[in-house]
Amino acid sequence: MTDKQPLLPVQPKRGLRTRFPWHQFAMRFSSTPRGARLARRLAGERLDSWGIPYGSDAHDALLLTVAELSSNAVRHGHVSGRDFRLRLSAEGTAIRIEVTDTRGEHLPAPTGPASPDQEGGRGLLMVAALTDRWGWYPCVDGPGKTVWAVLEVSPCPEQQDSSQ
Numbered sequence: 001m002t003d004k005q006p007l008l009p010v011q012p013k014r015g016l017r018t019r020f021p022w023h024q025f026a027m028r029f030s031s032t033p034r035g036a037r038l039a040r041r042l043a044g045e046r047l048d049s050w051g052i053p054y055g056s057d058a059h060d061a062l063l064l065t066v067a068e069l070s071s072n073a074v075r076h077g078h079v080s081g082r083d084f085r086l087r088l089s090a091e092g093t094a095i096r097i098e099v100t101d102t103r104g105e106h107l108p109a110p111t112g113p114a115s116p117d118q119e120g121g122r123g124l125l126m127v128a129a130l131t132d133r134w135g136w137y138p139c140v141d142g143p144g145k146t147v148w149a150v151l152e153v154s155p156c157p158e159q160q161d162s163s164q
Helices: 033-049 057-076 123-130 157-163
Strands: 020-030 083-092 094-101 133-138 145-152
Touching: 020 033, 033 057, 033 083, 033 094, 057 083, 057 094, 057 123, 057 145, 123 133, 123 145
Parallel strands: none
Antiparallel strands: 020 083, 083 094, 094 145, 133 145
């Protein structure tokens, strides 16, 4: 042992407080409208248990994103007999949503402005508006793709008060 060892415990720097300890949730759902609804409901429960309360702007934005990506997986990524997977993760102040389906040839691309009488085509524009960033990548362990979105959630009010 040397005399120059750091003193323990090391204190984290002020102002770098995170909102979340590391959390993760992943589940497979049937590639049906019912599966998409269940994914949205379970995501809402999980986000609330992680400290993003029902009715907050962040909760609403995250749930709309889960709903849109799940419904896209059902509508555009459906392969008979195959499920889609929802994965939520929280680390620091970021919530990441990932939805994986088994259809790799239908790639997500936001369209231009939709006409008022057009039924679809606005979902990924909404995801882009609600989240800080989004994208997709091909599955490495089989056919399909994963569409992801990240939203940075501001720190809890009680953490902001304690750091001042």
